[in-house]
Amino acid sequence: MELHELCELALKEAQALGADEVAAAAIRSTSRQVRFANNEVTASKTWDELCLNVLLAKDKKVVLTSLLNVEPDAVRSALKDLMSLLAVMKERPDYAPLPEGPFEYVDIPGLYDDELASLSEKAIDLVEEAVNSALEAGGRRIAGTLAFGEEEALLMTSRAVEAGGKRTWAELVVRALADGEASGMGVTCGTRLRDLDPSSAGEEAGRFAKLSMRASKLGPGRYDVVLGRPAGAVFFDIVAGMASAFYVDSGLSCLAGKLGEKIASDVLTVHDDPHLEGALGSRPFDDEGLPTRKKPIIEAGVLKTYLHNSITAKRHGTSSTGNAGWVVPRPWNVVVEPGDMSDEELISEVKKGIFVNNMTYVRFQDYARGDFSTVIRDGVFLIEDGELKEGVRGLRLSDNVLNMLSSVKALSKDIRQVHHWWMEWDTPAVFTPLVLIERVGFTVPTK
Amino acid sequence: MKDLAELAVEMALRMGADYAEARFHDDISNAYVLRNGVPEMAGFERARGMGIRVLVGGSLGFASLNRPDKALLERRVREAISMARASARMRKEPIRFSEEPVEEARWEVKAKEPLGDVPIEEKMALLYDVDKALTSQEEVRAQVPFRLLQLVETETERYFVNSEGTKIWCSVPRVMFFALITVLEPEKGTEQDMVQKGESKGWEAVRAWSLPEHMVERARAIGHVLREGVSPPKGALDIVLGSNVVGLMVHESCGHPYEADRILGREAAQAGESFVKPDMLGQRIGAEIVTVVDDPTIEGSYGYYLYDDEGVRARRRFLIKDGVINEFLHNRETGAALGVGSNGAARASRFNREPIVRMANTFMLPGDHSFEELVEDVRLGIYIKTYGEWNIDDRRYNMRFVGRECYLIERGELKGPVRRPVLEITTPGFYGSIDAIGKELSFDAGTCGKGDPPQGVPVWFGGPDVRLRNVPLGGS
Numbered sequence: 001m002e003l004h005e006l007c008e009l010a011l012k013e014a015q016a017l018g019a020d021e022v023a024a025a026a027i028r029s030t031s032r033q034v035r036f037a038n039n040e041v042t043a044s045k046t047w048d049e050l051c052l053n054v055l056l057a058k059d060k061k062v063v064l065t066s067l068l069n070v071e072p073d074a075v076r077s078a079l080k081d082l083m084s085l086l087a088v089m090k091e092r093p094d095y096a097p098l099p100e101g102p103f104e105y106v107d108i109p110g111l112y113d114d115e116l117a118s119l120s121e122k123a124i125d126l127v128e129e130a131v132n133s134a135l136e137a138g139g140r141r142i143a144g145t146l147a148f149g150e151e152e153a154l155l156m157t158s159r160a161v162e163a164g165g166k167r168t169w170a171e172l173v174v175r176a177l178a179d180g181e182a183s184g185m186g187v188t189c190g191t192r193l194r195d196l197d198p199s200s201a202g203e204e205a206g207r208f209a210k211l212s213m214r215a216s217k218l219g220p221g222r223y224d225v226v227l228g229r230p231a232g233a234v235f236f237d238i239v240a241g242m243a244s245a246f247y248v249d250s251g252l253s254c255l256a257g258k259l260g261e262k263i264a265s266d267v268l269t270v271h272d273d274p275h276l277e278g279a280l281g282s283r284p285f286d287d288e289g290l291p292t293r294k295k296p297i298i299e300a301g302v303l304k305t306y307l308h309n310s311i312t313a314k315r316h317g318t319s320s321t322g323n324a325g326w327v328v329p330r331p332w333n334v335v336v337e338p339g340d341m342s343d344e345e346l347i348s349e350v351k352k353g354i355f356v357n358n359m360t361y362v363r364f365q366d367y368a369r370g371d372f373s374t375v376i377r378d379g380v381f382l383i384e385d386g387e388l389k390e391g392v393r394g395l396r397l398s399d400n401v402l403n404m405l406s407s408v409k410a411l412s413k414d415i416r417q418v419h420h421w422w423m424e425w426d427t428p429a430v431f432t433p434l435v436l437i438e439r440v441g442f443t444v445p446t447k
Numbered sequence: 448m449k450d451l452a453e454l455a456v457e458m459a460l461r462m463g464a465d466y467a468e469a470r471f472h473d474d475i476s477n478a479y480v481l482r483n484g485v486p487e488m489a490g491f492e493r494a495r496g497m498g499i500r501v502l503v504g505g506s507l508g509f510a511s512l513n514r515p516d517k518a519l520l521e522r523r524v525r526e527a528i529s530m531a532r533a534s535a536r537m538r539k540e541p542i543r544f545s546e547e548p549v550e551e552a553r554w555e556v557k558a559k560e561p562l563g564d565v566p567i568e569e570k571m572a573l574l575y576d577v578d579k580a581l582t583s584q585e586e587v588r589a590q591v592p593f594r595l596l597q598l599v600e601t602e603t604e605r606y607f608v609n610s611e612g613t614k615i616w617c618s619v620p621r622v623m624f625f626a627l628i629t630v631l632e633p634e635k636g637t638e639q640d641m642v643q644k645g646e647s648k649g650w651e652a653v654r655a656w657s658l659p660e661h662m663v664e665r666a667r668a669i670g671h672v673l674r675e676g677v678s679p680p681k682g683a684l685d686i687v688l689g690s691n692v693v694g695l696m697v698h699e700s701c702g703h704p705y706e707a708d709r710i711l712g713r714e715a716a717q718a719g720e721s722f723v724k725p726d727m728l729g730q731r732i733g734a735e736i737v738t739v740v741d742d743p744t745i746e747g748s749y750g751y752y753l754y755d756d757e758g759v760r761a762r763r764r765f766l767i768k769d770g771v772i773n774e775f776l777h778n779r780e781t782g783a784a785l786g787v788g789s790n791g792a793a794r795a796s797r798f799n800r801e802p803i804v805r806m807a808n809t810f811m812l813p814g815d816h817s818f819e820e821l822v823e824d825v826r827l828g829i830y831i832k833t834y835g836e837w838n839i840d841d842r843r844y845n846m847r848f849v850g851r852e853c854y855l856i857e858r859g860e861l862k863g864p865v866r867r868p869v870l871e872i873t874t875p876g877f878y879g880s881i882d883a884i885g886k887e888l889s890f891d892a893g894t895c896g897k898g899d900p901p902q903g904v905p906v907w908f909g910g911p912d913v914r915l916r917n918v919p920l921g922g923s
Contacts, residue, residue: 032530033899033900034530034534035713035716035899036537036716037712037713037714037715037716038711038712038713038715039537039539040537040538040539040540041506041534041537041538042507042542042713043507043508043509043801044506044507044508044509044527044530044531044533044534045508045509045510045511045527045530045801046509046510046511046523046526046527046530047510047511047512047799048510048511048512048513048514048519048523049496049511049512049513049799050513050514051513061486062488063489063490064488064489064490065490065491065492065493066490066491066492066493067492067493067494068492068493068494068495068496068513069473069493069494069495069496069513070513070514071515074493074495078491078493081491082490082491084567085489085490085491085567088566088567088568088571089486089489089571090486090571092485092486093485094485120526120529120530121529121530121533123530124533124534124536124537127537128537131537141712141715143712143713143715143716144716145716145717145899147899147900173716174716175715175716177712177715177720180722180842181842246482246487249482249483249593250482250483250593250595250627251592251593251594251595251627251628251629251637251639252595252627327480327487327488360719360841361838361839361840361841362838363836363837363838364639364835364836365639365835365836365849365867366629366637366638366639366835367627367639368593368629368637368639369636369637371836372836373836373838373847373849374838375838375839375840375841375845377719377840377841394845396838396840396845396847396871398847398922421716421717421899421901422717443847443869443871443921443922444871444921445845445846445847445871445872445873445876445921446871446872446876446918446919446920446921447872447873447876447880447918447919
C-alpha cells in the first residue's frame, strides 16, 4: 500500500468514526547496519518497515497509535479500538487543536543521496577502511557500527496538512581498544555518502586508544575539563532534551522555571537548527505539520525558549516552536556555536586539567536539580601545561548540569556533527566544538 | 504471516544458507500516561512482523519485514545472505552455533484476569487514584509537585522455526508500572524517586501491587529524608544494603559482565566489554556466602521465559557460586566459541531485533540473617534501602550507587534518615566486603538496555538485604 493511500485510509475512516481531528504519518524505510568487533564483521542487518502512526482527537481528548501491522483491515480495526479508547478518556485541560494548514515548507538541500541509498554491500568496504585506519593509528581491536538507510514519510492531517519527503542517513562509530582499558572513539555521520569519512573516524579512535595506553591514577577533586566532541554531544543532547517542555513539566529538567534567566556562561550559545544541509535531524516540518525553524535555546548564556508542540505551547501560554513530537517536543539539530580558538589553542589554555573524549551512562540523582554522574572513556587524558599527557583511569565525572553550563570558559572553532549510541535523550544530531569547562567534579571508588 | 516464517527458512536454505531461522511476532502494547493529573497519553502499538537470521559461510545476516509479501520476503532473505557473504572477507574465524537439541514446544502464560477483560476506565482510574494519593498532604506529609505515572500492558505471541527442525510457539502477557515523582520541601529543595514494577501476568498482578499505598509510602519516606536527613558519617563504615540496591548491583556487576558476548568483545563499541575473561571461571570474586543466579523460569517474573529466542530451553544459571565465578550467560554463538553450548540466554526485544545474550531474572540467593540480625552488631553504619543515581563503567568494574531512602545505624539500632550517601566501589570490593546475607528475597522490575539498535528487555533483579563491612563512602 502506498503512503498516500495509507494516510487517506486513516483519515477517512477516523473521520467516519467521528473523530474531530486526525493526523496520520506513514513512513516506509529500509535501514541497514554492519556491526563489527575484534576487527571482524559480527553481523549485517536489513530492516524493511512500513509504519503508520495515527493521532485522534475528539472533545479535547487525544489518543495515539503506532502500527507496524498496516494491512487495511488491521488499520480499520485499530482505528475502531482507538475510538473506543477515546470514549473513555478524560478531557485535557491543556488541549490545543492541530495547526491549521496548508503550510509552505522550505526546501532543505542534501537530505537524500542516491549513492547512499544504493550503497548495499559496498558498506563492507567502508567498514574495512575504518578498521584498517584505526589499526594503523595504534588500535589493536576495533569495534563499531556502520548504520545507514533511507526513508520516505508522509504526514496528512484533517487540518489540510500534507507534507512529505525522502531522506537518507548514515552513521559510522568506531571504537578502538589498545589494551583492557585503553580505548578511543571516532564518529562520522551525515545524510550523504560524501559526509562520511571512515578513515578519519578510524584514525581518531586508534590514536586515542594508543595514547591511553600509558596511564596514571589521579585523585578525586575538581579539575578543568575539555570535553571532546562525543562527550560534548552527550552533554548538549541532555541540555537540549531538558529544554523540551514535556520534560520541563514532568520534573525531568533542571531548566524548569528558568526561562529568560542566565543559566550558562556568556560564551555559550546553543541553537536548534532544523535546516542544515547534510544534518541528520534536518526536516522542513514537525510531527504536527508546522514548518520548522531555527531558534536559540541558549543565547549568550540566557535560556531563550523551551521546545514546544501545540499542546505544551498552550500550557505555557505561547506558540509552538515547530518541535512537535505528538507527546514530547524534541530538538532537531542542536548546534553549539563555535568559539575562535583552534582545538590545540583551547587545550593550551589549561594548566592542569582533564580531556574527556566521551561520556557514557549518564544517570541523575535528581533531574529537577541536574545532579548527575557519568562514566568517562574513549580517551581520558591528563592535560598539563596546555598539552595532552598520559591517560587517566578510574575517575568518574560527578557534577551538575547547571554548574557545568555556568562554568563553560571557551569553545573551539571547529564544530562537527556527532551522533552515537550514548546520546540517550535522542537528539538526532549535535554539532559541537571542543568545550572547556572550569572546575568540574570527579570521584573515585573507595574500595 | 506465520506460514511465511517456514517459507523464509526454506528460501534461505535454497539460496545457500548453512543455517536459517525465522521468528514471527504478533505484539500488542497499550500505554497510559498521567502527568501531574493530566492524561498525557493513551495509545497502543500493534506490531506484526518477522525477523530472519542466516549463517552463510561463517557470517551472520539478519533481515526483518512487517508486510506479508512473498516477493518482499524473498528480496530481504536474498539480501541477508548476500550481505553475510560480502562480509565473510572480514572474518578470521567463521561464526558457528553450538549444537542444541531439536525442540518442538508450546508454552504460554495464562492470565488469571486477562488484560483485555479489564475496562480501560479501570486502568485510567488506577492512575488517577495514585495521583490523588500522592497529592494528599495528609497522606504524604510533603509536596509532590511532579508526578509522571505510566502503566503499560503488553502481549507478545511468537513463533520460532529454524532449519534444524526446532519449532517453538509462545504467548506471554506482561504488565508494567513506572513512576517518577519529585518531592519538595520548601526549605530543603527537591529529591526524586523512581519506581518500576513488572510481572508476566495479567491484571491480577497490578491489583496486588497496591499502587496508591505503595507510592504514598515511597513519597512519605523521601519527604522524611528531605526534612530530617543528615550528611552521612565519614570514614569506613558498615553498610546494610536493601534488597532494591543489591538487586541492581548484581544485575550490573555480575549479570552484565558474565554475558559471554561482552566477554568476547562483541558489544565493545556500545555497552562495552567485561573485566571478566574466559579463563577466570573458577576464580574467587567474593565471600563464600555469595551466590548469584540468573533464572528465566520463575513463574510470573518479568523476565520469564521457558525457551529463548534461539529455541533453546531455559534454565537457572549459577553465575557466582559460593563466591567463585561459575558460569557465563550464553547464546548459541558464544556457547560454540567457548565450547560449552548455549544456556538459553538469547533474547530479542521485538521481531526486528537479532537475539543477543541477555539476562532474565538476576538475583543473589538469600542467606540466614533476619534484618534485625544484620543491623544488631553494627556499631556505626548506614542502611541504604533504595538507590537513585547509579552507573558502572563499561568493563563493569567501577560502580556508583547514590542512596535515596537511607538511615543511620548506631550501636545496632536504626536511627534517623541520611541524605545521599554515595557507595562508589569496585566489583571485587563489593563482593569481597559482604559478611552477612538476609533471608528475605524480593525483586524489582526493570527494562534492561543493550545492543545496537538498542533492545530493552523486561527483567527482574533482586536479592536479600546484605551487610558490607568496613567500606568508606565515596562522593565529593
